[in-house]
Amino acid sequence: MRYIDLRSDTVTMPTPQMREAMYRAEVGDDVYGEDPTVKELEELGAHMAGKEASLFVTSGTMGNQLAILAHTQRGDELICESDSHIFFYEVGGIAALSGVQAKTISGTNGILTSALISAAIRPQDIHQPATSLICLENTHNRAGGVSYPIDVLDSIYTLSRNNNIQIHTDGARIFNAAIRNKVSIDKLTCYTDSVMFCLSKGLCAPVGSLLAGTQEFIDKCRRYRKMLGGGMRQAGIIAAAGIVALSSMVERLTEDHDNAGMLANAIANMNIGFDANTVETNILVIDTTSIGIPAAQITARLAEQGIKISQFGDYKIRMVTHHGITGSDINYTAKVLASTVKG
Numbered sequence: 623m624r625y626i627d628l629r630s631d632t633v634t635m636p637t638p639q640m641r642e643a644m645y646r647a648e649v650g651d652d653v654y655g656e657d658p659t660v661k662e663l664e665e666l667g668a669h670m671a672g673k674e675a676s677l678f679v680t681s682g683t684m685g686n687q688l689a690i691l692a693h694t695q696r697g698d699e700l701i702c703e704s705d706s707h708i709f710f711y712e713v714g715g716i717a718a719l720s721g722v723q724a725k726t727i728s729g730t731n732g733i734l735t736s737a738l739i740s741a742a743i744r745p746q747d748i749h750q751p752a753t754s755l756i757c758l759e760n761t762h763n764r765a766g767g768v769s770y771p772i773d774v775l776d777s778i779y780t781l782s783r784n785n786n787i788q789i790h791t792d793g794a795r796i797f798n799a800a801i802r803n804k805v806s807i808d809k810l811t812c813y814t815d816s817v818m819f820c821l822s823k824g825l826c827a828p829v830g831s832l833l834a835g836t837q838e839f840i841d842k843c844r845r846y847r848k849m850l851g852g853g854m855r856q857a858g859i860i861a862a863a864g865i866v867a868l869s870s871m872v873e874r875l876t877e878d879h880d881n882a883g884m885l886a887n888a889i890a891n892m893n894i895g896f897d898a899n900t901v902e903t904n905i906l907v908i909d910t911t912s913i914g915i916p917a918a919q920i921t922a923r924l925a926e927q928g929i930k931i932s933q934f935g936d937y938k939i940r941m942v943t944h945h946g947i948t949g950s951d952i953n954y955t956a957k958v959l960a961s962t963v964k965g
């Protein structure tokens with residue numbers, strides 16, 4: 623049975639062009655710095671993000687955790703949004719790997735402001751941890767793919783400079799944020815010291831993410847990557863797909879946003895208190911509290927009809943559009959969902 627798989631954009635498959643590039647990739651031992659394809663990918667990623675250097679890592683989680691290791695000292699505190707991936711989904715890595723504690727703040731729809739962050743910065747006091755890092759998530763996954771307005775990024779950046787605090791951006795979906803704001807990613811990443819972005823989500827590469835920042839920061843992260851067992855050898859095989867992802871899959875994200883918008887409009891007509899305007903990119907998070915149907919029930923009912931979605935809480939579901947999801951998949955999903963919430 624073929625499923626319409628809306629669980630995540632991580633389920634995307636490498637394109638034929640990627641497979642061809644992987645087959646043909648020139649490779650070497652990247653731990654010796656001898657893989658030309660990895661080098662090309664890292665240079666391309668750094669250039670696109672407007673940073674001095676970038677590092678190819680196995681996953682978004684590894685990129686975020688390396689950044690935290692490199693930006694902080696044990697006993698420090700970082701500021702992040704309460705529902706951020708770094709805090710919510712990274713297996714307690716902040717504490718286990720970096721020995722850092724998190725000061726979580728609830729944003730408005732996942733978005734932090736300089737005022738909210740400013741109130742959370744610790745004063746210099748012998749009793750208190752030092753705030754050394756602000757982590758932003760753009761787009762914000764659990765908040766439904768919302769993106770940071772550029773003026774908000776600008777004011778957070780100014781605040782961070784005034785307080786001598788670094789910023790790391792979990793930009794797993796930074797290209798979705800850039801498309802939403804009709805800019806290239808460097809117009810967003812100029813307000814952050816480091817950024818991680820994923821090649822393996824909407825951009826369809828099979829594996830990997832890039833972490834970008836200053837050369838000094840990336841040198842430090844390269845050592846931590848080795849420590850964690852993430853030094854890869856002939857990694858050009860997978861980096862080749864990443865190059866195709868960055869060179870030819872970015873503009874295509876618009877289709878995913880259009881499909882998400884179509885689905886959002888259909889759901890807004892189902893009288894379940896869902897506001898289609900909250901959907902900015904490719905993620906829909908829907909609260910089913912008002913209709914009293916648990917997420918598990920909706921998820922099971924849709925699965926019976928060939929649609930996979932994620933349960934995101936007892937009364938919360940998530941649907942993510944991506945490469946391979948068509949307009950007719952969206953229409954079918956809307957129809958099945960409408961009958962499920964009625965029934």
Ligand code: TLP
Pocket residue numbers: 629630631632680681682683684707708711759761762763792794795820831
């Ligand atoms: N997100 C996954 C799950 O882990 C929830 C998904 O299906 O959306 N930052 C953000 C904002 C993410 O959404 C994710 C993955 C990551 C980091 C981690 O990336 P990976 O899975 O490559 O470690």
